[in-house]
Amino acid sequence: MKSDAHVALISTQGSGGVIYRLRELPPFTTRRSFQLLVYLVYNRGVVFPRERLASLFWPQIQPSLTRRRLRTEIWRVKQYFDKHLFDLSPYTVNGKNEFGLTEEVPVRLDMHPLLEMDRRLRDGQPLPDEPEQGWLLHHCNRDFLPYVYAPWAEGIREQLRQRYRNCMESLYQWHKRDGRWRSALDYARAILELDELDEHIHYEVMLCYLRCNMRSRAIRQYTECRRRLNQELGLTPVPVIEDLYREILRSDARSVG
Numbered sequence: 571m572k573s574d575a576h577v578a579l580i581s582t583q584g585s586g587g588v589i590y591r592l593r594e595l596p597p598f599t600t601r602r603s604f605q606l607l608v609y610l611v612y613n614r615g616v617v618f619p620r621e622r623l624a625s626l627f628w629p630q631i632q633p634s635l636t637r638r639r640l641r642t643e644i645w646r647v648k649q650y651f652d653k654h655l656f657d658l659s660p661y662t663v664n665g666k667n668e669f670g671l672t673e674e675v676p677v678r679l680d681m682h683p684l685l686e687m688d689r690r691l692r693d694g695q696p697l698p699d700e701p702e703q704g705w706l707l708h709h710c711n712r713d714f715l716p717y718v719y720a721p722w723a724e725g726i727r728e729q730l731r732q733r734y735r736n737c738m739e740s741l742y743q744w745h746k747r748d749g750r751w752r753s754a755l756d757y758a759r760a761i762l763e764l765d766e767l768d769e770h771i772h773y774e775v776m777l778c779y780l781r782c783n784m785r786s787r788a789i790r791q792y793t794e795c796r797r798r799l800n801q802e803l804g805l806t807p808v809p810v811i812e813d814l815y816r817e818i819l820r821s822d823a824r825s826v827g
Contacts, residue, residue, distance in 0.1 A: 615673040684737065752778075
């Protein structure tokens with residue numbers, strides 16, 4: 571990912587963290603203040619009622635106490651920025667009953683390239699160069715805040731998984747149309763990792779192997795597809811997969827002959 575030294579980068583993978591001016595900063599005082607910042611950056615440009623933020627982060631506590639806790643965590647976020655980054659005040663909407671970060675806030679999540687790619691694809695803009703595509707493939711397939719099980723985090727995780735899948739499918743189709751089968755294979759396999767019972771993707775992976783003259787790998791992919799469907803669902807592959815499997819066997823026989 572192309573980095574800007576003057577933009578704070580928040581890692582949402584593993585235990586999380588903040589990078590600014592090419593150095594890793596100390597951790598936040600509390601995990602909750604870090605999580606609140608992540609949520610606000612993910613939704614930058616959105617101004618939330620304070621009651622909503624409080625209920626998201628402290629759903630089982632009395633409302634009178636949640637607003638107090640929210641004020642405390644917002645204060646901790648501001649203190650962290652004052653000490654390690656920059657004055658956050660110009661980038662906040664801080665009303666008595668509302669709070670949010672502006673679009674201009676110079677803070678990004680490590681998943682920002684995924685969000686940008688998804689937006690570009692939906693808007694019909696040109697695809698980025700292949701190195702950037704590769705970065706997306708290998709660095710945006712990890713879970714967002716994996717240690718947080720709150721509904722708000724689960725919701726973002728599901729959104730990011732869907733956006734990642736949308737990007738992988740678009741990139742797969744693009745490379746497939748251009749006959750770049752080895753690159754297409756990488757994206758097909760990435761999609762399959764998201765849903766190993768998706769027969770359509772098993773078919774596409776088999777097809778990529780066949781077009782790359784990797785027939786033994788295509789046969790193994792068919793075997794794996796058949797095993798998983800039988801083990802998990804008690805089903806056999808759909809006819810189109812069986813047809814492709816027979817085509818692979820015929821091509822293998824011709825090559826031997």
